[in-house]
Amino acid sequence: xxxxxxxxxxxxxxxxxxxxxxxxxxxxxxxxxxxxxxxxxxxxxxxxxxxxxxxxxxxxxxxxxxxxxxxxxxxxxxxxxxxxxxxxxxxxxxxxxxxxxxxxxxxxxxxxxxxxxxxxxxxxxxxxxxxxxxxxxxxxxxxxxxxxxxxxxxxxxxxxxxxxxxxxxxxxxxxxxxxxxxxxxxxxxxxxxxxxxxxxxxxxxxxxxxxxxxxxxxxxxxxxxxxxxxxxxxxxxxxxx
Amino acid sequence: xxxxxxxxxxxxxxxxxxxxxxxxxxxxxxxxxxxxxxxxxxxxxxxxxxxxxxxxxxxxxxxxxxxxxxxxxxxxxxxxxxxxxxxxxxxxxxxxxxxxxxxxxxxxxxxxxxxxxxxxxxxxxxxxxxxxxxxxxxxxxxxxxxxxxxxxxxxxxxxxxxxxxxxxxxxxxxxxxxxxxxxxxxxxxxxxxxxxxxxxxxxxxxxxxxxxxxxxxxxxxxxxxxxxxxxxxxxxxxxxxxxxxxxxxxxxxxxxxxxxxxxxxxxxxxxxxxxxxxxxxxxxxxxxxxxxxxxxxxxxxxxxxxxxxxxxxxxxxxxxxxxxxxxxxxxxxxxxxxxxxxxxxxxxxxxxxxxxxx
Numbered sequence: 112x113x114x115x116x117x118x119x120x121x122x123x124x125x126x127x128x129x130x131x132x133x134x135x136x137x138x139x140x141x142x143x144x145x146x147x148x149x150x151x152x153x154x155x156x157x158x159x160x161x162x163x164x165x166x167x168x169x170x171x172x173x174x175x176x177x178x179x180x181x182x183x184x185x186x187x188x189x190x191x192x193x194x195x196x197x198x199x200x201x202x203x204x205x206x207x208x209x210x211x212x213x214x215x216x217x218x219x220x221x222x223x224x225x226x227x228x229x230x231x232x233x234x235x236x237x238x239x240x241x242x243x244x245x246x247x248x249x250x251x252x253x254x255x256x257x258x259x260x261x262x263x264x265x266x267x268x269x270x271x272x273x274x275x276x277x278x279x280x281x282x283x284x285x286x287x288x289x290x291x292x293x294x295x296x297x298x299x300x301x302x303x304x305x306x307x308x309x310x311x312x313x314x315x316x317x318x319x320x321x322x323x324x325x326x327x328x329x330x331x332x333x334x335x336x337x338x339x340x341x342x343x344x345x346x347x348x349x350x351x352x
Numbered sequence: 353x354x355x356x357x358x359x360x361x362x363x364x365x366x367x368x369x370x371x372x373x374x375x376x377x378x379x380x381x382x383x384x385x386x387x388x389x390x391x392x393x394x395x396x397x398x399x400x401x402x403x404x405x406x407x408x409x410x411x412x413x414x415x416x417x418x419x420x421x422x423x424x425x426x427x428x429x430x431x432x433x434x435x436x437x438x439x440x441x442x443x444x445x446x447x448x449x450x451x452x453x454x455x456x457x458x459x460x461x462x463x464x465x466x467x468x469x470x471x472x473x474x475x476x477x478x479x480x481x482x483x484x485x486x487x488x489x490x491x492x493x494x495x496x497x498x499x500x501x502x503x504x505x506x507x508x509x510x511x512x513x514x515x516x517x518x519x520x521x522x523x524x525x526x527x528x529x530x531x532x533x534x535x536x537x538x539x540x541x542x543x544x545x546x547x548x549x550x551x552x553x554x555x556x557x558x559x560x561x562x563x564x565x566x567x568x569x570x571x572x573x574x575x576x577x578x579x580x581x582x583x584x585x586x587x588x589x590x591x592x593x594x595x596x597x598x599x600x601x602x603x604x605x606x607x608x609x610x611x612x613x614x615x616x617x618x619x620x621x622x623x624x625x626x627x628x629x630x631x632x633x634x635x636x637x638x639x640x641x642x643x644x645x646x647x648x649x650x651x652x653x654x655x656x657x658x659x660x661x662x663x664x665x666x667x668x669x670x671x672x673x674x675x676x677x678x679x680x681x682x683x684x685x686x687x688x689x690x691x692x693x694x695x696x697x698x699x700x701x702x703x704x705x706x707x708x709x710x
Contacts (some may be wrong), residue, residue, distance in 0.1 A: 332650050336590070
């Protein structure tokens, strides 16, 4: 199923933060239990002209698009990088913490080409806003203090999700994730991280979002918006439990 | 008392002199000297009163065209610092066409002599011993006669909007009834614009031609969006698109102005703050689910100087948008890039006059 920034845009459209955002990289999450033994992932991709990259799960399409296949850490088996996918091997996909919710909170969506002249479209699973929020918070907290500007956009994606998705709906998705065994612990961790990452103007997540927005909105507006929306969300989450 | 309001310094001095002459005891005489350079000296004239025994008291006169607590403070201070008053060879005397009860009280409290052309007078001197205190009119006999000094006020704003939004030529009464403005206010506003050569009057006193962009610029010198209205800052944490989505469904009166409104006419830069005229800020903030903030607000709710901001609106991009004349003055007096957006809007207005002027 689709995860990452592409999935965020499915939910947010062009929510007005930093202007429209484009990324060609696609992140896809795999639930091992849903994977058939054949065809083999590697064979299927190679058959369509994809070439494996150096790191497990990394593939390059014939037209030069990177895709990353990932497996939620809780379902990846032992090891540190490649996910253990039985007959599919240890290199087809990599392990990633925080994606556990993508198998729980997910929606079917039709993905079509950006170019209106291109009529291709396909219906796939897209991670839901709750699962994406949890995944983004994990990604951000892993990088706190790393001065990694590449990750700044993850904080902006959090603002996009918080702005575009109704607070009650988001809280309901988080409740579902908390109540489901596979995603409960990453969800609790993510909820606990929210105030520290977005609760004040100088919090790391806020600073990252401000940098990524590149002046499209005043810093105080971004900080105030994140604070207010996180507050609302946590209040609703507390009420739901 | 003259039938028409004395407006020039000479007319006021004349009238004031008549008031003094009428109040002096028998055998006292009065001579006046008109000062040549009134600006530098801080006085407009001096008046010398001679007692029957030949003793003289000289008064340094400052003529006030629109006496108010604020203008009096400045004038009296200057008067007290003129050499003759400071050295004690002259006594300060304020003269005006009419002094109301409040200016009179203000002057009396400070022991400043005054005179107006309606008969109000207070003169006090030690040598020769003189004290005259006479009451004249207690209400302004020429309430509409005071010339307008600025376009800051509500009536002036309403009048400017009418003058700009409707296409000349028009008669003052006719425009007044079309736009709901008192002819007296319109007339005084036209007088002020005439001083800056922004209007041409016809033989019957109506407006023949009006330089609308010059008039908007002239208005922007006295008006300022954030000071002439009551503005409060709010945050919509979901961003401006959430604000506009809610406005498109609003069933209460509002009008967008400034940068958001300019998007519907001459967009040049993205909107960072949505500025909205509303009737009641608190009520609308609640309806829109906005949060009050000290900084970082992205919505400014404005209770307007006058309901005219809700008149002659149009719907652009599904938003009720204030008239371009209002949006232009709001942008010209706004922060950041807004003044240049205002310039851009004036250009648009020039190229599309038929779209906004009737």
